[in-house]
Amino acid sequence: METVPPETSGFRTGASLLETLTSALYADPIVVFREYVQNAVDGFSKEQSKSSVFQVEISFFPAERRIVIHDNGGGIPTDKFDETMRGLGKSTKAGSQIGFRGIGRLAGLSFCKKLSFINKINKQQQIFSLDGDKYRKILLNDEKKYWELDRVIGEIVLSDSRPANNENCSVVDESYFEVVLENVSDELMDSIYRNKPSRGKSGKQPEMALVVESIPTDDFINSLSLLLPVPYSIDFTGADEVRRKYSEWFGVELSSREFKVLLGGKQLFKPFRDGEGTDFRILPIKIIDLRSDLEQQSQSLKTIGLLWMRFDYVFKAVKQNWGIAVRSKNMLVRGGSVLAEEAENDRDAITSYGQYLSAIKGVTGELLLETECLSDNSRRDWFKIDKNSLQLRNQLCQLMNRMHIYRYKISRYMHNDRKPEDEKQQVIEAFRELVSQKNDNAEVTAIEQYMAGRAQDENANKNDERADERDILGYTTTQKRFYKTLMMSIYDYFENKEIMEYYALKSHILRSLNRDSFDTEIESTTGA
Numbered sequence: 090m091e092t093v094p095p096e097t098s099g100f101r102t103g104a105s106l107l108e109t110l111t112s113a114l115y116a117d118p119i120v121v122f123r124e125y126v127q128n129a130v131d132g133f134s135k136e137q138s139k140s141s142v143f144q145v146e147i148s149f150f151p152a153e154r155r156i157v158i159h160d161n162g163g164g165i166p167t168d169k170f171d172e173t174m175r176g177l178g179k180s181t182k183a184g185s186q187i188g189f190r191g192i193g194r195l196a197g198l199s200f201c202k203k204l205s206f207i208n209k210i211n212k213q214q215q216i217f218s219l220d221g222d223k224y225r226k227i228l229l230n231d232e233k234k235y236w237e238l239d240r241v242i243g244e245i246v247l248s249d250s251r252p253a254n255n256e257n258c259s260v261v262d263e264s265y266f267e268v269v270l271e272n273v274s275d276e277l278m279d280s281i282y283r284n285k286p287s288r289g290k291s292g293k294q295p296e297m298a299l300v301v302e303s304i305p306t307d308d309f310i311n312s313l314s315l316l317l318p319v320p321y322s323i324d325f326t327g328a329d330e331v332r333r334k335y336s337e338w339f340g341v342e343l344s345s346r347e348f349k350v351l352l353g354g355k356q357l358f359k360p361f362r363d364g365e366g367t368d369f370r371i372l373p374i375k376i377i378d379l380r381s382d383l384e385q386q387s388q389s390l391k392t393i394g395l396l397w398m399r400f401d402y403v404f405k406a407v408k409q410n411w412g413i414a415v416r417s418k419n420m421l422v423r424g425g426s427v428l429a430e431e432a433e434n435d436r437d438a439i440t441s442y443g444q445y446l447s448a449i450k451g452v453t454g455e456l457l458l459e460t461e462c463l464s465d466n467s468r469r470d471w472f473k474i475d476k477n478s479l480q481l482r483n484q485l486c487q488l489m490n491r492m493h494i495y496r497y498k499i500s501r502y503m504h505n506d507r508k509p510e511d512e513k514q515q516v517i518e519a520f521r522e523l524v525s526q527k528n529d530n531a532e533v534t535a536i537e538q539y540m541a542g543r544a545q546d547e548n549a550n551k552n553d554e555r556a557d558e559r560d561i562l563g564y565t566t567t568q569k570r571f572y573k574t575l576m577m578s579i580y581d582y583f584e585n586k587e588i589m590e591y592y593a594l595k596s597h598i599l600r601s602l603n604r605d606s607f608d609t610e611i612e613s614t615t616g617a
Contacts, residue, residue: 118200118277119309120469122147122158123316124193125268127420129160130318130348132266144349147313151282151303156201156270164208164266167215171248174206174217193469194268198224202272210264214253220245222272281305305352314357315410318419320347322358327369331397331457334371338392339459346419360410366399366453367539370524372488376480378462393460393481396488402539403503404451404496412449415456417463423470428485435486440493448492456485495519502540504577506570513540555580556595561602572602 129145148157165173174194197204202222208215224245227233233241270277282305321328335343350357374394398413414424429445432438438445463472463481472478498519502512520536556576558569576595583591 118274118280119312119316121197121200121270121277122313123421123469124196125158126317126348126350128193129158129162129266132165133160133162133348144351146351146354148353149281149305151278154271154273154278156273156277158268159265160267161265164210164264167208167210167213167250170208170215171217174248175242175246195219197268197270200274200277201270203270205269205271207265207267207269209253209266212253214251216247216249216251218247220247281309310352310357311360311409313352314360315414315424316421317350317357318346318348318416319350319357319359320344321361324363325359325361326363327361327371327397327399330371331395335395335457335459338373338395341459343419343457361453361455366407367401368524368535369399370397372396372398372525374456374458374481374484376462376477376484379476379480380462391460391462393462394456394458396454396456398452398454400452402536403499404448404492406450407453410453411451413452413454413456415458417458417465419457422458422465422472427471428489431482432486432489435482437483437486437490439490444493445489448489448496451496452492491519491523495523499540504574508540513537516540560599564602 126145126147133143143160143162145158145160148159150156194206195204198219198221203218203220205216205218208217224241227236227241227244282303321331332343335341372395373392374396375390375392377388378391396413410424412425413428415422415427426446426449429442429449432445433442462477464475465471466473472481495516498512499516502508502516505512517536556573558566558573560576561569561572564572576598579594580591583594
């Protein structure tokens with residue numbers, strides 16, 4: 090067998106690798122902001138002398154199709170700047186920061202024609218730019234697309250150093266680091282400025298707005314505020330309790346994981362408000378740390394996360410920011426349906442993804458992870474599959490199981506006109522299981538008072554406009570009860586959609602049912 094010479098025995102990297110590290114890993118445009126803000130706060134966290142006024146500012150220039158992400162941290166040491174910018178998979182981040190591969194800086198390359206990094210220290214300005222437009226042309230060239238990656242980098246990179254000229258800087262600071270995206274793609278511009286497409290009454294395919302607005306949409310601002318490690322709003326009164334528990338359980342102040350981020354000069358806050366649910370809970374998430382590199386494996390449970398959630402007792406669907414947003418050191422990993430997805434894939438799953446999804450849509454909250462037990466995956470949208478991440482999945486599955494059971498039992502109880510005592514006790518027990526407070530009589534009193542209040546409301550207004558057994562005439566008691574159960578289910582479906590369509594449908598059904606009942610009575614009377 091022929092031996093390959095050492096100088097040629099390594100892997101050879103081609104031009105398309107850079108595309109894999111950009112478009113494949115960062116398919117959603119909004120993650121651009123997560124990556125660059127994350128890099129900024131991680132750089133600040135490593136500084137020996139920390140500024141008390143550290144902040145990140147995101148600025149949009151829609152007419153120029155330009156985005157600037159500026160932080161007033163200490164920047165990168167001038168003698169390490171070029172090496173740091175050229176290094177892929179060679180990040181020096183310590184374990185206290187999120188991410189470690191050194192590829193996050195490439196996130197914006199898929200969404201602009203030119204990506205630049207500007208580093209200012211001691212009145213010296215360093216610039217490192219990547220020509221995304223030239224890179225894409227290389228990939229489309231039948232000959233150049235097979236070039237070695239080093240050759241491609243040599244073609245698309247521009248590196249420069251010059252005395253700082255504050256006239257060309259978006260913000261004047263003694264030192265700073267700035268990311269500039271120029272000639273931003275339509276995809277990224279659309280995600281920032283254009284409203285989400287909506288179907289017309291005709292049911293035809295949606296049409297995108299033709300005019301780009303100069304102000305980011307509320308949906309984008311909401312998503313960005315959820316994505317970044319920003320503080321809670323003063324409108325969220327549960328914040329103080331969350332911070333107190335975080336400090337107690339992890340020995341770390343949550344404020345050290347919160348940063349001032351400005352969008353167009355206005356500070357961003359997490360988009361959580363009071364009034365998004367009746368019940369507020371804080372629960373610990375625990376696993377056994379099974380990392381192989383530990384000298385002594387401990388078999389005791391370790392708290393790795395704080396989960397807070399808010400929900401109505403009947404798990405009424407939340408209109409915005411539903412689900413549990415999973416965050417690692419306060420940086421969003423994934424939100425929305427992630428708990429339903431993880432629960433479905435666990436060995437202890439007791440129902441379908443659809444049922445888990447229905448439950449989690451009735452909850453809003455966060456899982457704040459503070460641990461070194463978990464390592465993020467390449468896309469940074471979850472964690473590497475290992476013994477610890479599988480334990481986390483199982484804990485989330487157990488939580489979703491309890492949510493599903495409680496939601497099912499209270500729904501069945503509320504839709505039963507007789508309100509049997511045994512079903513009431515099942516609801517109370519399921520609620521105790523859900524909030525992990527089996528011996529807390531105050532919690533039992535709360536859910537009992539809620540159910541008693543609902544029963545009184547129903548008794549006081551038997552003729553419920555949503556659906557009532559007396560709506561239909563000439564039918565048996567069983568048929569009337571089935572009608573009410575069916576119509577209440579349909580009402581629940583329409584409640585968060587077009588409620589007037591429910592009443593139109595109800596009117597049509599009543600006309601049909603009562604007409605059929607009347608015709609039956611006439612036939613019975615005439616002997617026809």
